[in-house]
Amino acid sequence: MGHGHAGRTGWPAVVACFSMALFAWGFGFYGQGVFLAALQRIHGWPASLVSGAITLHYVVGALFLAFVPEAQNRLGRRAAIVIGIGVMAGSVALLPLVTTIPQLFVVQVAMAAGWALTGSTAIANVLGPWFDRRRGLAISIALNGASVAGFTVTPLLIKAIDSHGFAHGTWLAAAVSALLAATLVVVLVRPPSASWLDAERSRPADPSSPRRRDPGPLPAPLRRREVFASRRYWLITLPFGFGLLAQVGFLVHQVAFLLPTLGVDGTGFAIALTTGGALVGRVAMAAFVDRLDRRSVAAASFALQAAALGAMLIWPAAPVLYGGCFLIGLALGNANVLPALIVLDEFAAGSFGVVVGLVTAFNQFLYAFGPLTLGILRDATGGYAVPVIACMILMTGAAILVLAGRPTTRG
Numbered sequence: 001m002g003h004g005h006a007g008r009t010g011w012p013a014v015v016a017c018f019s020m021a022l023f024a025w026g027f028g029f030y031g032q033g034v035f036l037a038a039l040q041r042i043h044g045w046p047a048s049l050v051s052g053a054i055t056l057h058y059v060v061g062a063l064f065l066a067f068v069p070e071a072q073n074r075l076g077r078r079a080a081i082v083i084g085i086g087v088m089a090g091s092v093a094l095l096p097l098v099t100t101i102p103q104l105f106v107v108q109v110a111m112a113a114g115w116a117l118t119g120s121t122a123i124a125n126v127l128g129p130w131f132d133r134r135r136g137l138a139i140s141i142a143l144n145g146a147s148v149a150g151f152t153v154t155p156l157l158i159k160a161i162d163s164h165g166f167a168h169g170t171w172l173a174a175a176v177s178a179l180l181a182a183t184l185v186v187v188l189v190r191p192p193s194a195s196w197l198d199a200e201r202s203r204p205a206d207p208s209s210p211r212r213r214d215p216g217p218l219p220a221p222l223r224r225r226e227v228f229a230s231r232r233y234w235l236i237t238l239p240f241g242f243g244l245l246a247q248v249g250f251l252v253h254q255v256a257f258l259l260p261t262l263g264v265d266g267t268g269f270a271i272a273l274t275t276g277g278a279l280v281g282r283v284a285m286a287a288f289v290d291r292l293d294r295r296s297v298a299a300a301s302f303a304l305q306a307a308a309l310g311a312m313l314i315w316p317a318a319p320v321l322y323g324g325c326f327l328i329g330l331a332l333g334n335a336n337v338l339p340a341l342i343v344l345d346e347f348a349a350g351s352f353g354v355v356v357g358l359v360t361a362f363n364q365f366l367y368a369f370g371p372l373t374l375g376i377l378r379d380a381t382g383g384y385a386v387p388v389i390a391c392m393i394l395m396t397g398a399a400i401l402v403l404a405g406r407p408t409t410r411g
Helices: 011-028 030-043 047-065 068-075 077-097 101-118 120-127 135-142 144-151 153-164 166-188 194-202 224-228 231-286 294-314 318-332 338-346 349-367 369-381 385-404
Strands: none
Touching: 011 030, 011 077, 011 101, 011 120, 011 135, 011 144, 011 153, 011 166, 030 047, 030 077, 030 153, 030 231, 047 101, 047 231, 047 349, 047 369, 068 077, 068 101, 068 120, 068 349, 077 101, 077 120, 077 166, 101 120, 120 135, 120 349, 135 144, 135 338, 144 153, 144 231, 144 318, 153 166, 153 231, 224 349, 231 294, 231 318, 231 338, 231 349, 231 369, 231 385, 294 318, 294 338, 294 385, 338 349, 349 369, 369 385
């Protein structure tokens, strides 16, 4: 009897993972900038303190990420994801109720658990068993949900809060999104059938993709200490960690940065352009993802974002701000999927789960300090010029470092 349609093909699981990404990034990533601006406006709290709570969210989430594969194996993938959706939604619902900074820190810690159980590591581990030859395409399509979240969930969240107030607007958006994501996960996430796996493994390799060579017998999965001892691991983790530190720092402060110049509607449009650009970039890469040199794509993405930030800083007029946001998004679209695909290129398939989990965890630990760092710089200097310059420096360094990590042999 099998598992019906969902047991014979992996694409329904991609749809479910798309909805997971829509929910997780809508509230745990892009939504953080909306929450920061709202909490500052309502309570008058300094940017550094609110940013510090968001940084704690990402730090704790990074610690949880390394254990997501074990949680999925122990609880089952669907159960672990649904629990994560519930924890995330409940935490978001508590944000309008906080009245002190310590309460905000506690809520952000709880939100971190939901973010870890519904983020990129969870998605990669759900789709990894389904796909062999087309794993990069499947993960890239699923993570388009993260981009769609930015121009759907985030602008709608801004509008809902503006129309109904922080509490009612946040509760409505979180409830609808959580219900949709949980329903699709319960219905569509299933283990792969043997026939699907056989078909995937027998699919001819793309002759234009030299990286898809026969790996021979699969070695035993690497242990954590072996991964940490690998030079290749650090040359994936560090450049993406530094680049993501700048990206996340800017995105969390993007609303506060743009609001004085663009206003509520203009800022919502700029956020939509950022995430619309992310979708365009990710869709464009998905068509060629199994033929491109992924490290070169990453370097170009970081360099493009550094240039866009420089233009926004030098010419802060509305057209330049809109264009810069789109270009940042164009490069941003691949920031979450590329590390997993480089791991797929440079490590044996049997070690994919543990390596991608550790890469994602360490990256999140580094980029967790982006919001706090920019908040401190903003409070210290009274503006966003120095924070933006710091982001440009980090982006440029990431572009150089990721190219230096090109391997000559498979690890």
